[in-house]
Amino acid sequence: MPSTIRTVLPLSIVTATSMLAMDLFLPAVPTLQASLGIDVTLAQATIAVFLAGLAASQLVWGEAMTRLGPRRCVLIGVSLLVLSAFGCALAPDIGWLLAMRALQGAAAGAATVVAPSVVRATLPDEHAVKGIASIAMIESAVPAAGPLLGSALLLAMDWRSTFWILGGVTLLALPFVVRVTPRELPGLDRTAAAGYLAILGNRKYLRLALCHALCFGALLSFVASAPQLMVHAFGLGAGSFAALQLMSVLCFMAVASQSGRISRRFGPARAVQFGCVAHVALCGAFVLLAWLGRPGFVGVAVFWCAFCAVLAVRGPAAFSEALALPPVQMGRASALLMLAILAAGALGTQGVAPFMSGPSALPLALAMLLLCLASFAMVLPYPHVRTVASQSPASQCPP
Structure with missing residues (x-):
């Protein structure tokens, strides 16, 4: 350690x-x-x-x-x-x-x-x-x-x-x-295919990267829209968003500190799939509350803290699984994944922006539900196929 x-x-x-x-x-x-x-x-x-x-x-x-x-x-x-x-x-x-x-x-x-x-x-x-x-x-x-x-x-x-x-x-x-930081990643084989097309051709990487990016698209859409939501839907000030962020960060950190143990006990695949199911359920409940009327600050705070806690379970496992590639591909694969996260966040944020001046949280809740459903679809079934070459040298070393 x-x-x-x-x-x-x-x-x-x-x-x-x-x-x-x-x-x-x-x-x-x-x-x-x-x-x-x-x-x-x-x-x-x-x-x-x-x-x-x-x-x-x-x-x-x-x-x-x-x-x-x-x-x-x-x-x-x-x-x-x-x-x-x-x-x-x-x-x-x-x-x-x-x-x-x-x-x-x-x-x-x-x-x-x-x-x-x-x-x-x-x-x-x-x-x-x-x-x-x-x-x-x-x-x-x-x-x-x-x-x-x-x-x-x-x-x-x-x-x-x-x-x-x-x-x-x-x-x-x-x-x-x-x-x-090492001069080169361990086990680097420059003769292996390392181009972006080769990486995107790996179906396991592609599906896990999309799963992770779509989930983060839902997260970033909420973070970018929450200040407007606090003002227009709940009539609260900027301090309410700061309180919301603080509570969610504490929940995320508490669960993330145990994510290694969770993944080791249940396996990365179950951690990712459990997180996807839980996120769909949470966003579905958020949609229902928003449709029935204003969910209230307490309701939104409970939803958001639970969403971030679940992300701490699935996020590290999905990222680690997506990067289980030959070392020569890892840099480009990491770049593609981050670009997908930023794009999903930007698209989600702009998609709900026209509705954030209204008194309802329903447009944001629906957008998050759709993104989480799409994220779940990427790992249903879970992409288990992995070639010998896709194993990281580090994964073959003893702890």
Whole structure:
């Protein structure tokens, strides 16, 4: 287990700093708007270009990891994250800031590709699920803690301070992350087919990736729509969304800490299928409550906490199973999976956006149910077929 911690902890830190580039900055957007004398549209663009850079960089980092290796990718990605953070802090105008934010998003993409690939390739199966769950716990904590920390910083400093602090923390983490990241994934065979078409031709990977992405599409649709839901459906303020996020993050982390044991006891396939069934049932109950009338804040909070707890069971198992591929394919496979998650989240969010000004939660509940039903369909039946070549070398090593 100490080797697991030595691998996962630095990768979790760099993943967290990459996510903080979004969440620590969010409270500073109104201050930034006043400081640079820009309108709301341009201020919000600092968020949009970051997400665009993150999405656009996925396939680039997947290709780079195969060609350059994980260590060089981490060195380049984290270095760019530091430089872009300092560039944002020094930005003289909105044009420069938007360029640096786009670069920052692209740099953050390195962690989302490298971290799960390294964990899956270097740890045995049972530890890989726990390692991915540990990274997911950090990822879930950042959206809850980041805005709170960002708001606290603004009490004493201006918006530029968030970027100075982000760059400094990332710079401190850089040597530790580079040290733990291998030059090449263990058992790398460059003669094996490694192109994106070969990966997409693997039906087990494709179905598990779609299953995971569609589930996250439901999750991201709720997260993006919940602030509007709190205001228009329940007449509550911004604090209600923060409370909702805090409760759900705590539930996710509590269950994720046991996800390795759950997967080891029942098997990844049962963990994924159980999660799919539970999500369909939860979203069905949410639809029924919304159809009968306003479910109330307590009802939504119970639903959302249960949804996140179930995700902690199925998510790490599905991600680990999807990446059970030859090491030469892992970087590109991780990139495709992250791109699918971002696309599903964007489509789900935009699909329900026109209905979020109304007093009903029914459109959001229906969208989540449809996404979860589609996710369940991907693993019914579960794609068990696995060739000998698809086994990760790490999965054949003793714990």
